[in-house]
Amino acid sequence: MKKRQFVDHVRIYVRAGDGGNGIVHFRREKYVPKGGPDGGDGGDGGDIVLQVASDTDNLTHLFFKSRLIAKSGDHGQGRDRHGKSGKELIVKVPPGTLVYESNQVGVSIEELKRQGKPMADLTKDGERFVIARAGKGGKGNVHFKSATNQTPQEHTLGERGEEGFFYLELRQIADAGFVGFPNAGKSSLLSVLSAAKPKVANYPFTTLQPSIGVVEFNSLRRTTVADIPGIIEGAHENVGLGHNFLRHIMRCKLLLFVVDIAGSDMRDPIEDIQTLRKEIKLYSDELASRDWIIIANKMDLDGDSMNFDVLRSRFSRIEIIGVSALTGSGIEKFKKRLEELIGRELK
Numbered sequence: 163m164k165k166r167q168f169v170d171h172v173r174i175y176v177r178a179g180d181g182g183n184g185i186v187h188f189r190r191e192k193y194v195p196k197g198g199p200d201g202g203d204g205g206d207g208g209d210i211v212l213q214v215a216s217d218t219d220n221l222t223h224l225f226f227k228s229r230l231i232a233k234s235g236d237h238g239q240g241r242d243r244h245g246k247s248g249k250e251l252i253v254k255v256p257p258g259t260l261v262y263e264s265n266q267v268g269v270s271i272e273e274l275k276r277q278g279k280p281m282a283d284l285t286k287d288g289e290r291f292v293i294a295r296a297g298k299g300g301k302g303n304v305h306f307k308s309a310t311n312q313t314p315q316e317h318t319l320g321e322r323g324e325e326g327f328f329y330l331e332l333r334q335i336a337d338a339g340f341v342g343f344p345n346a347g348k349s350s351l352l353s354v355l356s357a358a359k360p361k362v363a364n365y366p367f368t369t370l371q372p373s374i375g376v377v378e379f380n381s382l383r384r385t386t387v388a389d390i391p392g393i394i395e396g397a398h399e400n401v402g403l404g405h406n407f408l409r410h411i412m413r414c415k416l417l418l419f420v421v422d423i424a425g426s427d428m429r430d431p432i433e434d435i436q437t438l439r440k441e442i443k444l445y446s447d448e449l450a451s452r453d454w455i456i457i458a459n460k461m462d463l464d465g466d467s468m469n470f471d472v473l474r475s476r477f478s479r480i481e482i483i484g485v486s487a488l489t490g491s492g493i494e495k496f497k498k499r500l501e502e503l504i505g506r507e508l509k
């Protein structure tokens with residue numbers, strides 16, 4: 163299976179279409195030596211429009227085609243005919259696309275983001291944003307006829323379409339994401355960490371849709387954590403719910419691997435971690451290279467402490483936090499580590 167390339171930021175150049183010119187023209191018919199003015203208007207140019215499409219989740223298409231130029235309007239013609247308008251150019255973007263103007267040369271993206279808010283934050287499916295407005299068509303001399311001027315030479319040119327550089331960035335959906343087998347307790351953990359109330363139940367694949375919780379710290383800082391469906395061996399071959407939903411945590415800075423430390427459902431926590439790591443890597447090397455820690459859940463059940471020690475010796479270089487979503491033990495420590503690792507001032 164092909165691994166995904168995931169472009170989440172891109173700088174583009176856009177140029178909307180120019181308006182066509184209005185023209186100077188006079189009626190020419192047999193036996194009418196001096197016809198009146200009939201120069202038509204130019205057509206409007208085409209706008210460049212960003213449009214949210216929920217079936218896209220990245221900006222890769224713009225990485226490969228970063229110059230977007232819309233069609234100009236045609237010039238007017240005799241017999242008061244209008245020039246054809248340029249068609250608008252629709253550029254699909256995924257939900258969560260932020261748009262920044264980026265015309266200054268040599269300004270880093272970080273600087274750009276410090277300088278100001280994005281000019282657009284596109285979220286809803288179908289939402290449109292005109293990123294470059296087209297020029298209007300000019301007027302033909304037919305408009306300039308008057309009682310005193312039967313042969314007007316006046317006409318106006320089409321306006322130029324807007325152009326410029328923009329920086330598009332996909333917003334991070336959450337700072338951290340849970341990864342785990344079904345029933346490991348991911349949704350339970352989200353509900354004790356945050357005000358989110360995802361469905362929790364004692365059967366696999368309870369979670370079908372990702373959800374996000376905001377974790378608030380006493381310091382007024384916060385972080386966001388995404389809960390996604392469970393992953394099982396072979397997810398990359400579409401076993402279980404597959405692994406396509408991993409795109410929702412693609413931009414997380416930290417991955418939280420949740421295991422059922424008591425090994426209920428006849429599971430072995432070490433094997434679980436190995437399988438999960440393998441499936442993540444098969445999905446994307448980039449995702450596999452993210453920082454990760456292990457959350458050993460269900461520390462309230464029998465067998466937990468023995469398994470915990472075995473897990474710790476097997477993954478000696480990885481941070482492991484023992485918790486129980488049921489009793490709340492270890493949750494404060496877990497929160498404290500989240501604050502240290504990814505807490506931030508949220509706007």
Ligand SMILES: Nc1nc2c(ncn2[C@@H]2O[C@H](COP(=O)(O)OP(=O)(O)OP(=O)(O)O)[C@@H](O)[C@H]2O)c(=O)[nH]1
Pocket residue numbers: 342343344345346347348349350351361362363364365366367368369370390391392393459460461462463485486487488489
């Ligand atoms: N004893 C015990 N049970 C827990 C704990 N955390 C979760 N559970 C139970 O484990 C079961 C699964 O919990 P969920 O939170 O739905 O698990 P999940 O990982 O979100 O599962 P999927 O959405 O199916 O992937 C539920 O019956 C929970 O009540 C815990 O710390 N201790």
Ligand SMILES: [Mg+2]
Pocket residue numbers: 348349350360361362368369390391
């Ligand atoms: Mg769940």
